[in-house]
Amino acid sequence: MSSEYTPIDQIVVSLSREINNNETCYTGIAIPSAVVAVQLARMTHAPNLKFFYGGYWINPDLDVDLFTIMTDTEAFRNSISKAQGFSHLIRLYEYWEGPKHTLSFGFIRPAQIDQFGNINNSVIGDPNHPKFRFPGGAAAGDISNACSRVIAYVPRHDARTFVEKVDFITGKGASPEWRKRVGLDNYTGIASIITDLGILDFNSPSGTMRVRSIHEFSTTEEIRENTGFDLEIPPDVPTTEVPTQVELEVLRTKADPLEIRNFDSRNR
């Protein structure tokens, strides 16, 4: 097996490392790299992650590919008796604002994101007569206020996605002061963003976006050129830890043998 890896491999591996053992999460089904990252984490460093899939299974069988469950009826039937538990979609929606504060993290793939972490999956231009209509936020607008933190990913880091100010706020960003004021301080909003160039977060003195690490195959200049605002790049910014042999092997043979993650490079 080759130790070469693609940018999307780096994204999935980095996403997976944002996940801690013993946390609880779910993913939407239209963000393939996130689903694959969860599987990879469960197969490597986070075996006790509690993971809802499809709003129903809790910790589906690791031997069954998650996409196969949804598309192969026999696999669907078999998976039933191997999951660690079952819940209901309605119950999952209760967890979002219920008394238990259940969800540790969620994922967002923003169409636009700005220096404060506000995301836009709605429109460019006048909201009533938009120049460009994105598919819509689905849960993206909710989970920043429903999961303890949000992990974002952007398959192609460019200046159309990373803008100084989003045209429309579909989901509120990190904004710790605002969160305190409206009583949402238990929810940090977007905590990190994984792109094909590096990893970003909001741990700068001003709370705006900064570069946490740069992938080994990209450069400071590339990130700067492909970002539509002045983001903070510390002088000693480290290189992202590359995927290990084990991670790559698990990813390719078990977590995503069908290469579902590549849907994210094709469709944006």
Next chain:
Amino acid sequence: MSSEYTPIDQIVVSLSREINNNETCYTGIAIPSAVVAVQLARMTHAPNLKFFYGGYWINPDLDVDLFTIMTDTEAFRNSISKAQGFSHLIRLYEYWEGPKHTLSFGFIRPAQIDQFGNINNSVIGDPNHPKFRFPGGAAAGDISNACSRVIAYVPRHDARTFVEKVDFITGKGASPEWRKRVGLDNYTGIASIITDLGILDFNSPSGTMRVRSIHEFSTTEEIRENTGFDLEIPPDVPTTEVPTQVELEVLRTKADPLEIRNFDSRNR
């Protein structure tokens, strides 16, 4: 089989006749005569009644006594495959105010009722330091505003129960003007009251309680003496239609062989 019948038999038979075929209803489980009346109606003139029992079964098997279902585990199991349908308790609670206006009627056994049909199942005296504490309304306060009409029954008609003005309104009465004003005119409130002396309703010119019919074993004077206010008794007030032979036979052999209805004469 004797054609003699008890006051509680008359109550159950009269309750059953208030039920029309093709209506939809449920009953609470702590009002035995109502449950028995529903069974009797289903076994005689209302075979198409849609009846929730226990918040779950729809039209449970007529061959199984309803109380037996709840107390005999084998009967419970057998009843499952014979009901006409299944719903959920949560769904039943949705019907109470949901978009379909599903429930045709419900039952109330009031501890106090006044000339306007207001009922009190809460307290006598100061609500914060009551002289007498009733068990509480349970759903009695809800169903007058959730079922198209309410059928009340009083196992012992006396002046402690029939009062000029209730000490406390647990559930609002007929009050058509009030209902129109608050937008509840689809719900008539209490439409009729069956007691051990007669049948009462609110079809008087003033909208206050009147006697619709008097049971063959009771008199105008008895009703007047045992009512704590001046209720309207039309000069030509008819005698309540007595239970038929068929009704009595079905009641005794099939609808209530365990004589559950007699709980209502013992406990008030």
Next chain:
Amino acid sequence: MVVIGPVDELVRKIITPKKKISFGGAALFLKPMEVVREIIRQEIKGLKIYTLIGDLDIDLLLGVNAIKELHASYVGLPMVGMAKHFRTAIEKEQSVVFKEWTELSMVRAFQAGAIGTPAIMLRTLLGSDLVKIRDDFEEVTYKGKMYIQVPAIVPDLAIVHAYAADKNGNVYYPKHHALDEFSTLPAHCAKELFVTVEKIITNEEGRDLIKNGQSTMFSSIDTDYIAEAPRGAWPSGFPPFYASDMGHIMTYSGMAQMPETFQMYLQEYIFGEKEEN
């Protein structure tokens, strides 16, 4: 992670005075009776209890003065009679603050608590004097229509009885029972969940139940504490496994009438040697 332990230890650990506690079940069905008995044995007082329809559970706890504030839509012994201590505590001793709800308003308050909305509007309370005496029930107007807005119920702890639990904390109850939602309603709105079960099973046995058509009543995400308590709902009923023990309820109702006989009841059925039910 779920904690699995004996009833007495878990009660000692998690049930403390002033806690807001909701009970599963209703009207002599599915009540967490073994926990009620253990609360009495440990003489825990000052509780704030939420139950849709209270019966023996509430009357026992009121009899030993364990409840400081009580929320319910009804407290009685269905088919048997009044709840003696409920009346005494309110009419004579004024030892409990009783907050009456209607059945639907309490259901909606449980549902609101579960989804995290702070209050909810409904219409069946219109015209009820409960609105006058409850300062937490508010008349509001929305788009020209009148509603009563009631606050969500968010207990610190919910206590329910169920059929079986596996080691992961998944809780099972057979399908086609009538009454499980009487227990999930007051459970989903609570911050923590304590489940007693007829038996603890292996994860494999749990999966077999799933294969045979059952679903989980609570998932491992929901449960915090689990204890085995065979016949733990007795004398309330637990269909389809055992019926409400109406004979016992009648015995209780009789013995509750006088303090002396109530003490005898407590000695015989709660403090005495645990007998086979």
Next chain:
Amino acid sequence: MVVIGPVDELVRKIITPKKKISFGGAALFLKPMEVVREIIRQEIKGLKIYTLIGDLDIDLLLGVNAIKELHASYVGLPMVGMAKHFRTAIEKEQSVVFKEWTELSMVRAFQAGAIGTPAIMLRTLLGSDLVKIRDDFEEVTYKGKMYIQVPAIVPDLAIVHAYAADKNGNVYYPKHHALDEFSTLPAHCAKELFVTVEKIITNEEGRDLIKNGQSTMFSSIDTDYIAEAPRGAWPSGFPPFYASDMGHIMTYSGMAQMPETFQMYLQEYIFGEKEEN
């Protein structure tokens, strides 16, 4: 009483312009596609559609200009790409009024409609610009905390696809599927319910399903209209019976790009002879 009939007759009878209609399913699963196709065949226009996550269903209807107002949290072809006609209708033709919800706010609005509460408060919408452009989303304060209050959704008609229906109108769907609540949510809030099913069964067969551990997805109290439509969700998926036909979705996505090829698609898959799927 439930009315059982052919899809085309029922569509002709009950789907009329200006009706507010909710669709079951989400994201290429459990969509009532046979009804969508019949709406296109009958050239019904001016609909007001509510769907949590729209995909091929919405894009087809927008392609023939059948929708006047659309409510959803997302419209796209998951894993495949953008929904072409959704973009065109909004960006170029401005032929549809699109009201974007967040997923949770729309779920809550469905739930509010089902229980009959006129509006509901939630917090996940805080900070979203959706609140600024939606005049029916309102910022409110309850006990010092900020919430967004959204109105209940109460459609005139809900349309869902399910597994089987008996003659009484009970609708079945196997347990342990992932997605049935994507269909019950938009159904319970509606004034009427139209269910297409893979097959109509006898009442006895329905009871056998119950005996084998199934429950009813809708009871006879819920359903108003039922039609048999084998593979009626195709090309959306209907687990565990058939998967989403991703090949067909990709074909659609390609043919939707140009008006000419979209017409070919309509001819081949909707107006043409019905072929075996």
